[in-house]
């Protein structure tokens with residue numbers, strides 16, 4: 001079977017099992033970033049870097065389509081982008097709390113679980129990458145915290 005056909009079958013299976021479609025992803029992504037943009041911890045990090053939200057939201061829909069539906073629509077390097085950001089465990093906790101709340105509001109329980117499991121795994125690997133970029137090797141289950149001056153500690 002050709003690679004593209006195999007991928008289509010995998011995607012169809014996920015859609016059947018979870019009810020997640022590109023429409024569901026679009027609603028989730030837009031709902032989530034509306035919350036992010038009014039959040040006191042996260043909004044400043046985004047607003048300092050994103051002036052035009054339309055391309056970012058389109059990119060995030062492609063990302064979640066790749067992650068949740070295995071469509072291969074996203075071709076990017078999230079680790080490189082996040083390693084430069086002034087973020088730590090507090091940002092990741094807040095990000096996940098808002099993401100989970102949005103998924104529960106807008107998706108069926110099985111779809112919400114599908115998204116949230118993946119978000120947690122990716123957040124944890126991004127947090128590890130951010131720490132590594134600051135010269136900190138996190139142990140299993142360890143979190144990355146910067147001190148008040150922005151240095152690690």
Ligand code: HEM
Pocket residue numbers: 042045046049050059060063075076077078081082085087088091092095118119122123126
């Ligand atoms: C600590 C919380 C987070 C903050 C503050 C944050 C912030 C940002 C910002 C500012 C950008 C734009 C970067 C740029 O274009 O220069 C970005 C891009 C992105 N973020 Fe996050 N992020 C966070 C967590 C996450 C998590 C947990 C995921 C995935 C589950 C994620 C996935 C992405 C992706 C896919 C992009 C697009 C990268 C690209 O341009 O290809 N982010 N994020």
